[in-house]
Amino acid sequence: MVLIPKTHLYYIWIALIFAILLLSGCSGFSGAPDKPRHPAPEAVQGTIDLRDWDFAGAGIVPLSGEWDFYWDRLLGPEEAAPLSAGGAGREWIPLPRSWNGYRPAGQAQALSGSGSATFHLRVLLDTRSGVLALELPVVRTAFKLWVNGKQLAQAGTVGASADTAKPGYRPQIVYFPQEGVTALDIVLQVSNFDHRLGGVWRELRLGEAGQLSAGHNRHLALEMSLGGGFFLMGCYHFVLFLFRIRERASLYFGLFCLIAALRALFIGQEAIYQLFPGIPWQAGLRMEYICFYSSLPIGVLFFRSLYPHELGQRTVRVIQWFGCLCLVTVVLLPSRIYTWTLLAYQVLIVLIGLILLGSLIKARFRQRDRAAFALIGYIVFTTTIFADIAQLNGWISAGGYSSFGFFFLILMTSLIISMKSFKAFAAVESLSFQLRELNMGLEQRIRERTSELEKSNRRLEKMNEDLGRLETSRRHLLSNISHDLGTPMTLIQGYVEALIDQVVTDPKQQHNYLRLILNRINGLNRLIADLFQLSKLEARQIHFSMRAMPIGEFVDYYGERYGLEVKNAGIGFRLDASILPRMEPPDAAVIIDLDRIDQVLTNIVYNATKHTPKDGLIRLQFVLDSTTMMVRVHDNGEGIDPEDLPYIFDRFYKKSKSRNTSEGGSGLGLAIAKEIIDFHGGRIWAESRVGQGACLSFALPLHNVQPAPGDGVRA
Numbered sequence: 108m109v110l111i112p113k114t115h116l117y118y119i120w121i122a123l124i125f126a127i128l129l130l131s132g133c134s135g136f137s138g139a140p141d142k143p144r145h146p147a148p149e150a151v152q153g154t155i156d157l158r159d160w161d162f163a164g165a166g167i168v169p170l171s172g173e174w175d176f177y178w179d180r181l182l183g184p185e186e187a188a189p190l191s192a193g194g195a196g197r198e199w200i201p202l203p204r205s206w207n208g209y210r211p212a213g214q215a216q217a218l219s220g221s222g223s224a225t226f227h228l229r230v231l232l233d234t235r236s237g238v239l240a241l242e243l244p245v246v247r248t249a250f251k252l253w254v255n256g257k258q259l260a261q262a263g264t265v266g267a268s269a270d271t272a273k274p275g276y277r278p279q280i281v282y283f284p285q286e287g288v289t290a291l292d293i294v295l296q297v298s299n300f301d302h303r304l305g306g307v308w309r310e311l312r313l314g315e316a317g318q319l320s321a322g323h324n325r326h327l328a329l330e331m332s333l334g335g336g337f338f339l340m341g342c343y344h345f346v347l348f349l350f351r352i353r354e355r356a357s358l359y360f361g362l363f364c365l366i367a368a369l370r371a372l373f374i375g376q377e378a379i380y381q382l383f384p385g386i387p388w389q390a391g392l393r394m395e396y397i398c399f400y401s402s403l404p405i406g407v408l409f410f411r412s413l414y415p416h417e418l419g420q421r422t423v424r425v426i427q428w429f430g431c432l433c434l435v436t437v438v439l440l441p442s443r444i445y446t447w448t449l450l451a452y453q454v455l456i457v458l459i460g461l462i463l464l465g466s467l468i469k470a471r472f473r474q475r476d477r478a479a480f481a482l483i484g485y486i487v488f489t490t491t492i493f494a495d496i497a498q499l500n501g502w503i504s505a506g507g508y509s510s511f512g513f514f515f516l517i518l519m520t521s522l523i524i525s526m527k528s529f530k531a532f533a534a535v536e537s538l539s540f541q542l543r544e545l546n547m548g549l550e551q552r553i554r555e556r557t558s559e560l561e562k563s564n565r566r567l568e569k570m571n572e573d574l575g576r577l578e579t580s581r582r583h584l585l586s587n588i589s590h591d592l593g594t595p596m597t598l599i600q601g602y603v604e605a606l607i608d609q610v611v612t613d614p615k616q617q618h619n620y621l622r623l624i625l626n627r628i629n630g631l632n633r634l635i636a637d638l639f640q641l642s643k644l645e646a647r648q649i650h651f652s653m654r655a656m657p658i659g660e661f662v663d664y665y666g667e668r669y670g671l672e673v674k675n676a677g678i679g680f681r682l683d684a685s686i687l688p689r690m691e692p693p694d695a696a697v698i699i700d701l702d703r704i705d706q707v708l709t710n711i712v713y714n715a716t717k718h719t720p721k722d723g724l725i726r727l728q729f730v731l732d733s734t735t736m737m738v739r740v741h742d743n744g745e746g747i748d749p750e751d752l753p754y755i756f757d758r759f760y761k762k763s764k765s766r767n768t769s770e771g772g773s774g775l776g777l778a779i780a781k782e783i784i785d786f787h788g789g790r791i792w793a794e795s796r797v798g799q800g801a802c803l804s805f806a807l808p809l810h811n812v813q814p815a816p817g818d819g820v821r822a
Contacts, residue, residue, distance in 0.1 A: 167314030175227035176200035184253040187227040206306035220305040223298035230291040240316040244309035248274035253294040269300035274388040303446040337368035359409035370398035404430040417466040484519025488512040651700040655812040679724040696812040710776040718744035735806040747795035756781040
């Protein structure tokens with residue numbers, strides 16, 4: 108009996124899918140180069156204009172479009188560049204593409220894969236361009252590259268005949284400084300007498316050196332990681348096979364993974380030719396084809412070991428014989444012949460792919476063990492295989508995705524094999540557990556069940572408490588939003604109405620009003636982000652940006668912030684801080700969050716303004732003693748009833764006489780202020796006599812802070 112619920116397996120599967128999608132999205136696929144951020148220009152009649160292209164901001168440019176094309180002519184830079192200005196025999200071919208099937212002017216038949224040609228492209232640049240780089244893909248099957256008459260790269264030996272040409276693959280990046288240069292003349296000689304397809308079938312890319320090399324290295328590292336992952340999975344399943352010889356699925360799957368690990372070095376960025384530049388071209392190509400041809404028979408054997416009733420033995424035999432025949436051609440025949448067998452093998456792959464798809468669909472409908480995992484992985488894999496086949500034949504430009512599709516298939520099939528082993532282990536553990544239970548006494552089992560029920564009850568109680576706290580936090584958050592957004596919005600509305608009604612006509616005063624509006628809007632932006640955290644104040648789960656501020660700076664910062672607002676309300680304002688220069692201890696500072704303390708003072712001053720009559724007076728006083736810094740806000744309004752004083756800082760306390768709830772307030776402002784002051788290690792209180800005004804005060808502890816030189820007062 109499986110101890111883990113079946114639904115948990117689907118959660119694992121979903122997590123794996125998201126991991127693959129994330130990996131693919133972050134990598135951009137090794138076969139699909141980094142796309143430019145804006146539509147890139149294309150070459151027209153052998154010239155591409157990049158004078159308005161910002162490589163740093165817009166990205167890498169694929170040098171695609173119409174290149175000058177000189178068939179059966181190997182021209183050097185001193186010959187190709189003048190001909191591009193209008194010489195005889197000049198024509199254009201769109202790149203990237205194989206030259207197979209292209210019909211040059213004056214020829215009755217289309218080109219085959221064998222032959223040689225020269226490509227030329229003139230790139231117009233801005234003189235401010237810095238160090239640029241050109242990424243060269245695999246070119247079939249030999250090339251030589253010049254930029255502005257200087258040879259920068261070569262792979263194999265370019266020749267006009269099969270006797271003089273020597274194939275070679277060497278994808279690489281070449282670098283060249285471009286300061287002051289307004290144009291690049293790129294001349295590319297290509298020859299092919301060893302492969303069925305010839306020409307430049309992948310795009311060359313031009314960009315800043317650092318940007319281009321970083322992307323190239325990133326793709327290369329990803330492919331190496333995929334190959335390493337395939338190799339480890341293959342070794343792991345070989346070990347599983349050694350433990351359970353009868354489990355042939357592990358053996359076939361291990362071989363499949365090792366073949367995929369080797370083939371991953373030959374596709375995409377062709378990492379094998381960058382890690383081992385001296386590897387013979389024929390040996391590398393044979394190894395690539397051997398991996399490709401052997402993977403299908405082994406993969407079919409693996410699927411038959413999983414679902415033998417859905418995949419017939421005769422089909423498996425046909426695939427094995429055909430695969431062996433193709434392998435023999437690769438080993439015995441030259442590359443210009445055995446590369447043609449790829450077309451027949453691709454047709455076989457399509458047919459076998461449909462057969463396997465039908466078999467997996469039947470297995471799914473027959474509810475075979477985890478057939479859904481195999482079906483989904485197979486569909487993703489075959490889709491990427493078909494895309495690679497289309498790219499190899501020059502039907503589409505994008506490709507190189509099969510490694511990712513195969514990685515996805517391996518994850519799915521590895522999960523199937525692991526679950527089969529897990530079921531066996533789980534069955535053994537279940538039987539052992541049942542035997543132990545039979546040997547235990549009934550009383551012991553009752554105690555265990557009782558203990559489990561008690562644990563479950565405790566978990567349920569904790570969940571109920573958590574839900575209650577969440578609901579309370581939600582209500583508090585909504586109340587905070589309604590209160591703390593209302594105050595600054597009201598102030599902004601008043602400033603804007605004053606400007607619209609032309610109450611303020613002095614340009615300097617208007618500028619002050621606009622600056623106040625800007626300050627309030629900036630405060631609102633910060634407040635909106637903080638409101639979602641304020642509901643956690645009581646639980647001390649909110650983030651405070653604390654810094655040390657000297658007493659003098661504290662008074663300067665907060666002393667002048669509220670005078671204009673109070674005066675605009677028709678109320679007098681007085682700042683009393685004359686005692687500070689005589690009493691301030693050396694190095695005395697408060698450690699505060701500037702915005703939070705500003706929120707406290709804003710609430711207190713605004714409440715005082717609402718309850719002070721016209722022509723009244725609000726006094727902001729800073730008082731210092733040996734241990735604390737006190738801030739006091741006095742008004743001469745109607746005061747607070749004695750029975751309300753103990754409760755005005757309580758959350759949601761509402762009474763018509765209460766200062767923090769009058770005129771429709773939510774009762775949260777002073778409660779929030781109290782939580783903020785408590786977090787700072789201070790205290791807040793109120794004093795009042797009815798008819799004689801009120802005084803709301805808070806005290807912050809003093810600290811001795813020695814700021815580092817040049818570090819201001821930041822904690």
